[in-house]
Amino acid sequence: MAQGENENIIPINIEEEMRGAYIDYSMSVIVSRALPDVRDGLKPVHRRILFGMQELGVLHNKPHKKSARIVGEVLGKYHPHGDSAVYETMVRMAQPWSLRYPLVDGQGNFGSVDGDNPAAMRYTEARLKRIAEELLVDINKETVDFQFNFDDSLKEPVVLPAKIPALLLNGASGIAVGMATNMAPHNLGEVIDGIAAYIDNNDITIEELMVHIVAPDFPTGGIIYGYNGVKAAFETGRGRVVMRGKANVEVKDGGSKEMIIITEIPYMVNKASMVEKTAALINEKKIEGISAIRDESDRSGMRIVYELKRDAISSVVLNNLYKHTQLQTSFSVNNVALVKGRPYTLNLKDMIVHFVNHRHEVVIRRTEYELREAEKRAHILQGYLIALDHLDEVISLIRSSADPETARNSLMERFELSEIQARAILDMRLQRLTGMERDKIIKEYDDIMALIGELKEILASEDKRMEIIKEELAEMKTRYADDRRTEIEHNAEDFSYEDMIPNEEVIITVSHEGYVKRTALSEYRTQGRGGVGSRGVSTKQDDFTEYLFTASTHNYLLIFTDKAKLFWLKTYAIPEGSKTSKGRPIQNLISIEQDDKIRSIIQVADLNNQDYLNNHFLVMVTKRGIIKKTTLEQYSRPRTNGIIALNIREDDQLVKVEMTNGNQQIVIAAKSGRAIHFNETAVRPMGRTATGVKAIKLNDDNDYVIGMVCASEENATLLVVSEKGYGKRSSLDEYRITNRGGKGVKAMSVTEKTGTLVAIKEVVETDDLMIINKSGITIRISVDGLRIMGRATQGVRLIKIGENDEISSVEKISKEEEVEEVEDATIVTDENSEAATDEPSTDDSEDSSDDSNEIIE
Numbered sequence: 001m002a003q004g005e006n007e008n009i010i011p012i013n014i015e016e017e018m019r020g021a022y023i024d025y026s027m028s029v030i031v032s033r034a035l036p037d038v039r040d041g042l043k044p045v046h047r048r049i050l051f052g053m054q055e056l057g058v059l060h061n062k063p064h065k066k067s068a069r070i071v072g073e074v075l076g077k078y079h080p081h082g083d084s085a086v087y088e089t090m091v092r093m094a095q096p097w098s099l100r101y102p103l104v105d106g107q108g109n110f111g112s113v114d115g116d117n118p119a120a121m122r123y124t125e126a127r128l129k130r131i132a133e134e135l136l137v138d139i140n141k142e143t144v145d146f147q148f149n150f151d152d153s154l155k156e157p158v159v160l161p162a163k164i165p166a167l168l169l170n171g172a173s174g175i176a177v178g179m180a181t182n183m184a185p186h187n188l189g190e191v192i193d194g195i196a197a198y199i200d201n202n203d204i205t206i207e208e209l210m211v212h213i214v215a216p217d218f219p220t221g222g223i224i225y226g227y228n229g230v231k232a233a234f235e236t237g238r239g240r241v242v243m244r245g246k247a248n249v250e251v252k253d254g255g256s257k258e259m260i261i262i263t264e265i266p267y268m269v270n271k272a273s274m275v276e277k278t279a280a281l282i283n284e285k286k287i288e289g290i291s292a293i294r295d296e297s298d299r300s301g302m303r304i305v306y307e308l309k310r311d312a313i314s315s316v317v318l319n320n321l322y323k324h325t326q327l328q329t330s331f332s333v334n335n336v337a338l339v340k341g342r343p344y345t346l347n348l349k350d351m352i353v354h355f356v357n358h359r360h361e362v363v364i365r366r367t368e369y370e371l372r373e374a375e376k377r378a379h380i381l382q383g384y385l386i387a388l389d390h391l392d393e394v395i396s397l398i399r400s401s402a403d404p405e406t407a408r409n410s411l412m413e414r415f416e417l418s419e420i421q422a423r424a425i426l427d428m429r430l431q432r433l434t435g436m437e438r439d440k441i442i443k444e445y446d447d448i449m450a451l452i453g454e455l456k457e458i459l460a461s462e463d464k465r466m467e468i469i470k471e472e473l474a475e476m477k478t479r480y481a482d483d484r485r486t487e488i489e490h491n492a493e494d495f496s497y498e499d500m501i502p503n504e505e506v507i508i509t510v511s512h513e514g515y516v517k518r519t520a521l522s523e524y525r526t527q528g529r530g531g532v533g534s535r536g537v538s539t540k541q542d543d544f545t546e547y548l549f550t551a552s553t554h555n556y557l558l559i560f561t562d563k564a565k566l567f568w569l570k571t572y573a574i575p576e577g578s579k580t581s582k583g584r585p586i587q588n589l590i591s592i593e594q595d596d597k598i599r600s601i602i603q604v605a606d607l608n609n610q611d612y613l614n615n616h617f618l619v620m621v622t623k624r625g626i627i628k629k630t631t632l633e634q635y636s637r638p639r640t641n642g643i644i645a646l647n648i649r650e651d652d653q654l655v656k657v658e659m660t661n662g663n664q665q666i667v668i669a670a671k672s673g674r675a676i677h678f679n680e681t682a683v684r685p686m687g688r689t690a691t692g693v694k695a696i697k698l699n700d701d702n703d704y705v706i707g708m709v710c711a712s713e714e715n716a717t718l719l720v721v722s723e724k725g726y727g728k729r730s731s732l733d734e735y736r737i738t739n740r741g742g743k744g745v746k747a748m749s750v751t752e753k754t755g756t757l758v759a760i761k762e763v764v765e766t767d768d769l770m771i772i773n774k775s776g777i778t779i780r781i782s783v784d785g786l787r788i789m790g791r792a793t794q795g796v797r798l799i800k801i802g803e804n805d806e807i808s809s810v811e812k813i814s815k816e817e818e819v820e821e822v823e824d825a826t827i828v829t830d831e832n833s834e835a836a837t838d839e840p841s842t843d844d845s846e847d848s849s850d851d852s853n854e855i856i857e
Contacts (some may be wrong), residue, residue, distance in 0.1 A: 026177035030293050030343055034176035036183075037335040038344075039349060039358035040135060040160040041167025048078040049304045050103065051157055052724065054136050064107045064125035066618050069119055080150045084394040087121045094126060099170045099481065100185035100219045103132035113220070113265075113302075114272035122811040131399065134163040162363045163193055167337060167493050171216075175341055181336040184216035184233070184241065185267075189481035192473045193271040198352050199466050206235050206349050213348065214488065215241075216331070218267035221485040222246055225328065230488075233333035234348040243267060245327040246487070249314045250500055252307070258314045260321070261302035262421050264485075267327045271295070274326045275304060289317040337772045361467045364459065371455040374448055376420075381445040383421025384428065390440050391416065393426065436551045501572045503554045508574060509583065510547040510598050512774075512808065517583030520572045521550065545772040548811045551603050558602040558635060560620070561592060564646035568638035571603075591641045600657035607636045608682055616687060617660045620645065623704045624652040625738075626693030629683045647691045658710040665711040667718060668696050668737055669747050669760040672703045675720075676744030680710065694741040704736065706761040714764045717788055720748045721771070721798065723755035723806045728795030746792045754794050759810040766811040771799050774808045783812070847854055 034062065036043050042050070052074040058065045071086045081084055087275055092098045096108030097113045097491035111117060118124065138161045143583035146155040168191045171183040194212035198204050215230045223244040224230060228696035233239030243266035250259045275295055281287045289312030296303040306318055322328035335346045337356060346354070387394045397414060404426060411422040431437060433599065458464050506518040551571045559567045568589040577586045586592055600620075606612060621627045628646055635645065645655060660680055669675040677695045683693060698704065711720060711732050718735065721727035728748065739742055747755055763769070767783040781797050799807070 006082075026371050030176040030179065030338075030590060030798075034174035035179075035181055035336060035338050036167055036172040037096060038167060038339050038346065038354040040162035041170065041337075041602065042135075042269075043162065043172070043174065045081075045086065045817055046077055046093065047160055048087065048101075048156060049090050050095070050128065050132055050135060050160065051139075052078055054133070054139075058073035058127040058425070060105065060128050060130040060133060062276075063107070067106075067108075067121040067126050068122040070126055070173065075124070077154055077273045078149050078156050088128060091124075092173050093132075097220050098216060098776055101129075101166075101169050103129050103135070103170075104506055105129045113270070113271040113723035117775075119520060126328075129163065131736070134480075134728075135160045135166060135477060137161060137163055138362065138366050138459070141366045143365045143369070159358075160357065162189070162355075163472055164480075165351070166503045167355070168213075168351055172337070176343075179336055180334060181334055182334045183337070184331055184333055186213060186217060186795055187217035187482075187484050189477055190214060190484070192219070192477045192481070194348075194792045195352050195356060195473060196470050198349070199356060199470055199516055204349070207346060209348055210234055210497055212535065214484075216333075216486065217261055217484050218331075220267050220269075221487075221741045223487045223489050224490050226491040227488065229330075229333075231334070237333070237335035237345040237347045241333060242491075243329055243331055243486075244322060245269075247321075247327070249318075257310055258308045258312070259537075260306040260308065260314060260318055262306070262327065263302055263306045264784065265304075266326065267331060269326045269329060271297070271302070278306075278321065278327075280323045287317070287324055289320075291312070293706075293741045309334075322414045334503045335599070336784055349611070356469065359472075360465055360767045361460075361542060363387065363465050366457050367458050367465075370458070372454050374455065378445065379418070380421060380424045380440060380611065381448060383417055383424055383443060384432070384441050386415050386417065386421075387411075387425045387428070388433070388441065391433065398426070442764040446582050459666060467670055495662050496526075501553050503552060505550050506553060506571065508547070508549055508551050508557075508571070508601070509545050511545050511583065511585070512597075512603075514586040514592075514597055515578035515583035516586050516589065516598075517581060518551070518553075518571065519577060519579055525581040545776065545778070546779075547598065547601065547809055548770050548772055549601065555603045555605050556607055556638075558604060558618075559590060559592075560600040560645055560654055561591070561596045561600050561614055564620075564622075564643045564644065564648040564654045565592070565596065566635060566645040567592065567642040571632070599654045602657055602659050604632070604659070607638070617680075618645075618657055618658045619660050619666065619680065619683070619708070619710055620653045620692070621655050621705055621708045622646075622648060622692070625668070625670075625694060625696040625705050626648070626652065627666075627668070627683055627691040628690060629660075629680070629685050629687055630688055630690070634688040642691055648690045650689075655705045655710040657710060661712070665732065665737075667709045667711065667732070667760065668705055668744075669707050669709075669720065669757055670698055670703050670744075671694060671706050671756045671758075672699045673748045673757050674699070674744045675747035675748060675760065676740070676742060677732075677737050678740045679737065679789055682740040686847055697741060697743045699743075702710065706757050709760055709762045711762050716764055718747075718814075719759075719761045719763045719769070719783070719786070720757060720795070721759040721761075721807060721810045722750065722795070723758045723800040724753065725771075725773075725797050725799045725807060726795045727786070727798045727810075728793055729788045730791045731788060734791035749792050749794045751794060755806070758807055763812050767782070769798070770811045771807060772809045773799065773805050774804065776804050777805075788844035 033044065040047065049070070053070055056065065056070060056073050058070065066092065067087060070090065071083050074086050075083055080496060090104055091106070091110050094104035094110045095101055096102050105127050106124060107126065109119035110124060139157060143161045145158045147158050149156050167183065168186045169188055170186040173182045174180065190213045194209050197209065197212050210231070215227070222245055225242045225244045229240040229242060231239070245262050245266055245375055246264035247260055247262050250261055251257070252259050265274065270296070275293060278287070279293055282290050282293070283845065288304050291309045292307040294305040296305055306317070306321070308314060316795050335351065336343050337346055337351070339346075394411065397410050398407045401410055408419070408426060411417055411425060412419060417425070432441070458468065498726050505521050507520050507521055507523070508516070508517045531645070553572045555571050557569045557571055561567075569590055573589065586598060587594070602618065610633070613636050614631055616632040617629050618632055619627065619629045619637060646772045648654065659777050662680065664680045665677065666680050667675050667677045686692065717729045717731055718728050719727060735745055736745070747760065748754070750756055763783045765784045767784060770778060771779050771781070772778045781798065789795070801807070
């Protein structure tokens with residue numbers, strides 16, 4: 001090869017070139033072929049056919065034209081693809097079983113619901129339907145942008161003005177590259193009512209919109225069986241809508257035989273194919289009880305007859321038909337449409353919002369256009385009026401001019417007219433000089449000025465523009481609305497057990513042995529501090545209530561165990577029991593191991609809200625002082641057998657889990673009576689299976705973490721309780737902030753009389769405390785009965801503890817409106833119980849050990 005021959009060869013990586021070419025191709029398919037625009041609900045081919053038909057003049061009140069002529073017009077001017085693609089698209093737009101509101105009025109053979117092919121385009125004729133013209137109205141008023149066609153010789157609209165929401169009315173289906181769309185049709189009247197409701201209230205919820213737009217409305221009628229799929233589709237843009245044919249049973253031969261009559265079939269089902277496949281299933285004995293099948297459909301409507309055998313039960317046969325044939329099928333909704341040229345999955349409200357925004361822009365552009373035209377006309381009329389006021393002089397000036405150019409310049413100079421006005425005066429016919437014509441000009445000018453005023457008011461007021469949109473939609477409803485064709489039949493899945501349970505607060509109790517129950521909040525009374533308590537749970541020997549808390553019946557409970565496993569359970573799934581009942585073993589409700597036990601329970605109202613899940617965290621602390629923080633989102637996918645919540649060491653166990661907002665104050669207390677206080681930001685978020693970092697340095701091997709508080713409320717105070725019934729409230733400020741991983745400060749003066757620390761809680765004045773000891777005695781006291789005292793004091797006695805008894809659980813619950821006092825409620829005093837020992841202990845120093853930031857692998 002001679003030198004220099006390869007100078008124009010550029011080496012290119014074939015992988016990068018193929019990737020680039022494929023991305024270009026896929027974006028072309030997505031934007032220019034397969035997906036509809038959210039504004040007018042049309043793909044480019046539909047838009048070009050409708051625009052081409054309007055340009056050709058085949059309107060609803062004009063004669064039909066040959067389909068070949070229309071296809072040629074669209075191909076030659078706007079859509080340089082196969083003629084069959086254009087013709088098949090136009091045919092579908094004319095089929096009343098394919099589109100809920102057909103856009104093309106076809107004449108000739110346009111196929112059938114049995115799947116028959118349409119006649120060739122040279123035989124059929126077509127014109128626009130009147131409703132299709134509503135998509136094109138005002139297109140010549142600069143309401144939408146135009147772009148050059150494929151050879152830059154003509155211009156075509158980027159989008160149509162769309163006076164009706166075609167995307168919701170007729171739906172769409174298409175397969176792009178890497179994505180697809182399948183949108184259901186809806187009833188025009190319902191959709192317009194929903195849009196009007198949104199215009200009246202922009203904050204309307206999807207649930208409120210569903211009062212107006214009940215469900216999809218398919219052109220072939222039928223029945224939507226079950227509402228959950230519809231609800232999911234409206235709320236998320238994705239859902240599975242189950243459709244059934246409409247069937248009724250008729251009696252034959254004097255009541256000895258029955259017939260199942262099908263009058264409507266599911267959308268997109270080929271009738272002939274369905275009948276044929278049903279016959280095959282009968283021959284194969286997969287469907288029993290049918291003796292004959294006939295298709296008696298005619299021009300008056302559909303009628304498929306299934307004759308039953310004498311001993312056949314019609315309901316059983318019909319259910320088998322639903323199960324095995326296309327008499328029941330599903331429509332998988334996948335609302336993907338182009339928003340500003342990019343594909344998005346849209347829910348019901350999204351589609352309405354984008355349509356209203358489009359119509360708002362169209363109204364603005366149309367009004368601006370009409371204002372410009374009105375001002376142009378007013379300008380000419382002003383010139384006419386000036387000429388008519390000086391008629392003799394104008395005529396004289398024109399007669400004395402040598403040519404039109406001289407006359408125009410003379411008029412402009414003499415009467416200070418514009419060139420447009422001067423030309424208009426010269427072009428004026430002599431008949432306009434009569435008195436009657438003069439009056440017409442004056443009236444037209446007054447009308448034009450009034451119109452200009454109205455148009456300016458519209459441009460100045462968004463409320464007026466929205467009112468115009470509503471009025472135009474109301475006109476569309478009056479003109480085109482019809483009755484719903486598809487019925488809705490609720491099935492058992494629509495009525496979940498949860499729907500039948502009131503959403504109310506209940507008490508959840510969990511015993512040491514793992515017995516769980518829920519109890520009405522009203523069963524518990526409030527007593528004075530120091531009372532002897534009332535009999536709570538009836539437990540078996542050596543068992544006692546370990547956890548007690550309030551929960552909402554519809555909430556999810558995230559149940560964490562000693563072994564750091566997580567299980568999910570709905571509150572209402574916990575069996576209900578009286579205050580004294582034992583409850584049910586937790587093993588009957590979740591797959592917890594025999595040697596594992598519940599350690600912490602977190603309530604979550606919603607596991608689907610991504611913003612909520614990503615902005616809330618679960619903070620966990622173990623017995624050996626290890627802390628870990630992870631986003632709630634990582635624990636939002638329930639599994640029957642649970643998941644590992646924390647990678648925990650063999651000699652350790654989970655103590656407490658709290659849900660936080662990412663910026664709370666954390667206080668962790670140890671059995672020895674010390675507590676460490678640091679900001680949550682000192683713990684970085686970690687993965688679900690991470691081990692965590694050191695939270696507190698324990699005194700010795702016998703010391704361990706007994707609880708954690710993630711303080712959030714402004715007026716919150718910390719309550720600490722010892723095993724022998726002593727407790728106190730202290731301000732959070734008393735616990736000075738130290739480094740994570742240090743020893744912390746004294747939380748309570750632990751003595752032989754008080755016993756070691758067993759609980760630490762964040763409480764406010766309006767809280768009540770529920771205290772349970774191991775013998776099953778419970779007492780409920782008000783927090784406001786406990787005064788705030790120093791951090792290092794012993795506190796006061798909260799509950800009388802019998803010999804060989806200890807406190808097992810302390811929980812705060814909501815205060816009831818009415819407080820019942822029991823007669824034997826007494827306040828126990830002790831000469832040392834409120835000893836003024838507020839001075840800090842000598843061992844209150846902060847431990848700033850070097851390993852405070854150590855990551856435990």
